[in-house]
Amino acid sequence: MTTPTTAEADLLIIGAGPTGLFAAYYAGFRGHRVAVVDSLPELGGQITAMYPEKQILDVAGFPSVKGRDLVEGLVSQAATASPSYFLDRTALTLEHREDGVSVGLDDGTQIRAGAVLITAGIGKFSPRPLPAGEGWLGRGMEFFVPSFSPYGGKDVVIVGGGDSAFDWAVHLEPLARSVTLVHRRDAFRAHERTVQQVRDSSVEIITRAEVSALRGNGRVESVDITVDGETTTRPAQAVVAALGFVADLGPLQQWGIEVQRRHVVVDPAMRTNLARVFAAGDITEYAGKVRLIAVGFGEAATAVNNATVAIDPSAKVFPGHSSEGS
Secondary structure, rough: OOOOOEEEEEEEEEOOOOOHHHHHHHHHHHHEEEEEEEEOOOOOOOEEEEEEEEOOOOOEEOOOEEHHHHHHHHHHHHHHHOOEEOOOOEEEEEEEEOOEEEEEEEEEEEEEEEEEEEEOOEEEEEEOOHHHHHHOOOOOOOOOOOOOOOOOOOOEEEEOOOOOHHHHHHHOOOOOOEEEEEEOOOOOOOHHHHHHHOOOOOEEEEEEEEEEEEEEHHHHHHHHEOOOOEEEEOOOOOOOOOOOEEOHHHHHHHHOOOOOOOEEEEEOOOOOOOEEEEEEOOEEOOOOOOOOOHHHHHHHHHHHHHHHHHOOOOOOOOOOOOOOOO
């Protein structure tokens, strides 16, 4: 029988996406020992899992940066704090102690820390299924596009009307033989600029439509598309079901943390309603909240600085600028 592991940290960060990685760096700048937990097996959160090739346009100082390159830079920056990573593990329990908190992971590990910072994005996520795609996953149908090269020279059908669907249409159009985007409504949830970019390309957009069947011998060879009750069949060797995903905060909801619309409520100091528990990034909710990576970076610094006082009451919230030196 394996003895459960016990780890110590000043700040425990739950979530290893961009906000969590920047928080790890900043916590190191404040002199903290840092531990980072994530349910995914790799660093980078949703970007690594779903959008490594996507060009990200809203990070200050980078007119455009590929997702995997942004993550690589954040990991290098976080390395200055020498964080302890606990990947492919989920935080299950939270117990308050006299001098901090203890968080139990699903493998039995207990991490004792002075404070916790939740940067878990949307929590654990699973893709929304394409009804017609049941049984076709991995046989020509995928939910995400982590690499573009496998789609070269193929007829690709993308199902969805959000940012992911349109982003993938933009990136696959130069590589694929054809790209068709199918959406059930005339209106789209994607950014207007990207929608216009797709409209100006060779991508065919079919609205008020659904992919009603996938066909093929072993792998997808064609799809049925139904519009206003009429069905046509067209060749497709690849189908991307970009229908969004279902988010789940999981065990965090059992901690007694205040949640609003599947997000964690915080005050201007990024404090939750639980002592020594802070949150930053897409998982947070407050008046005027804007969910951008750039906003998450600022919230991470705010959270770490305020958590510092919880960890060490003699510390100051604002330490000075990282560029000032010692």
